[in-house]
Amino acid sequence: RLNELDLLKTVDRDHVWHHLTPGAAASNGLPMFVRGKGLSLWDSEGNEYLDASAGGVWVTNVGYGRTEIADAVRDQLAELNFLAGSMGNKPAAAFAQKLLDKMPGLNRVYYSNSGSEANEKAFKMVRQIAHKHYEGKKYKILYRERDYHGTTIAALSATGQAERRAHFGPFVPGFVEVPHCMEYRNQYPEAADYGVKAAEAIEEVILREGAGTVGAMILEPITAGGGVITPPEGYWEKVREICDKYNVLLIMDEVVCGVGRTGKWFGYQHYGIQPDIVTMAKGVASGYAAISCTVTTERVYELLQEESGDTLGFFRDISTFGGCLAGAAAGLANMKIIEEEGLIENSRLMGERLLDGLRALQEKHSIIGDVRGKGLFAGIELVVDRDSKAPVDESVAIAIAGACKQRGVLIGRTNRSLEGFNNILNFSPALTATAEQIDHIVAVVDEAIASVSATL
Numbered sequence: 001r002l003n004e005l006d007l008l009k010t011v012d013r014d015h016v017w018h019h020l021t022p023g024a025a026a027s028n029g030l031p032m033f034v035r036g037k038g039l040s041l042w043d044s045e046g047n048e049y050l051d052a053s054a055g056g057v058w059v060t061n062v063g064y065g066r067t068e069i070a071d072a073v074r075d076q077l078a079e080l081n082f083l084a085g086s087m088g089n090k091p092a093a094a095f096a097q098k099l100l101d102k103m104p105g106l107n108r109v110y111y112s113n114s115g116s117e118a119n120e121k122a123f124k125m126v127r128q129i130a131h132k133h134y135e136g137k138k139y140k141i142l143y144r145e146r147d148y149h150g151t152t153i154a155a156l157s158a159t160g161q162a163e164r165r166a167h168f169g170p171f172v173p174g175f176v177e178v179p180h181c182m183e184y185r186n187q188y189p190e191a192a193d194y195g196v197k198a199a200e201a202i203e204e205v206i207l208r209e210g211a212g213t214v215g216a217m218i219l220e221p222i223t224a225g226g227g228v229i230t231p232p233e234g235y236w237e238k239v240r241e242i243c244d245k246y247n248v249l250l251i252m253d254e255v256v257c258g259v260g261r262t263g264k265w266f267g268y269q270h271y272g273i274q275p276d277i278v279t280m281a282k283g284v285a286s287g288y289a290a291i292s293c294t295v296t297t298e299r300v301y302e303l304l305q306e307e308s309g310d311t312l313g314f315f316r317d318i319s320t321f322g323g324c325l326a327g328a329a330a331g332l333a334n335m336k337i338i339e340e341e342g343l344i345e346n347s348r349l350m351g352e353r354l355l356d357g358l359r360a361l362q363e364k365h366s367i368i369g370d371v372r373g374k375g376l377f378a379g380i381e382l383v384v385d386r387d388s389k390a391p392v393d394e395s396v397a398i399a400i401a402g403a404c405k406q407r408g409v410l411i412g413r414t415n416r417s418l419e420g421f422n423n424i425l426n427f428s429p430a431l432t433a434t435a436e437q438i439d440h441i442v443a444v445v446d447e448a449i450a451s452v453s454a455t456l
């Protein structure tokens, strides 16, 4: 007779359709995890792992096993579990207030359920503004090569990763790609200032399309899934200047970078610029409930409001579970923990320690071509040879991640099976990470690279 756990493993193998794996987790070599605390995960056999990937996809910002959040969600559900988003509720208001406190210049919070949906809401705002103010003409939305914005067809239409898109065309009209900005693979070697040149490449696209047709641009402050790509000096300032010049709304996708991951509350805040719309999900509630937000300036809100005789007098969108009470309660409890435990500062300090550690490994291992990151979000790019920067085969990155797992540390591997992206490893432990945990991660990566390099 199978015990309950073995039975569930069989069901998992035969019936659960896992994301991004051809079969079940079990057949993909992943254990079934049953418990978490802090950065630790335990599998069903009792083995402990240190999770340096925040749940695999940059989510668990305050770590596992936070009873404060679980209690806040449970208390809220016991008191009142649901109201439509058109009705007022206490946690949604309290969470909006706390969030906006950290986002000077932004003033309205629109709730939904996932990062993709938060981006869809932003796109719909842009489209409705185009209809209301520009006879429908300023409808185009620019997105950048290598950036990812989600899984729905419109969010994928705004995603600059060819292989991810490959199976799902045709795409939504009106999404236009602009060149990537990745100094390590500088496509403008002659330019004196890479950041400014990369921003000017966006301006060229606006001029080619016609500024009267471009309503917005969506970008990740630090490209996450596309390879932990930190922007060069001067880039964001120039991008903002170009948006202002052509009356283009700047949408920052903070789904990964938001809520402390990079050592500030939001990634854009490193660069002193003001976005018009900010989207967030993932770490907003550290995975204790599903919630996402599309946060806008008062100006964007007002562009969608009533004027006399206007038939498009407010944002014409709805989402059944957007702003559901459990999500807002979890988001609020999550932010309180980050504040009370000083986790923004910890993310910054431990992030520096992590980057220093990885840079020291770069001195030792020639396979590490580049080390990038901010706060507790770091990446290393693996190359065959530093001069040519030719990427290693995906199997090498898989082997290194596997060797880390064998040693009890789970790390991230950037966008599986995507050509040009699959040589990048990423590290995003919970923002509570201690110096010992960071040093342990670096030591394990050191050993893993040494063991795999020896076989090459």
Ligand code: PMP
Pocket: 057, 113, 114, 115, 116, 117, 119, 148, 149, 150, 151, 220, 224, 225, 253, 254, 255, 256, 281, 282
């Ligand atoms: N934007 C970014 C930058 C992301 O990394 C992701 C998810 N990986 C999304 C949006 C989509 O979020 P979700 O999976 O919650 O829809």
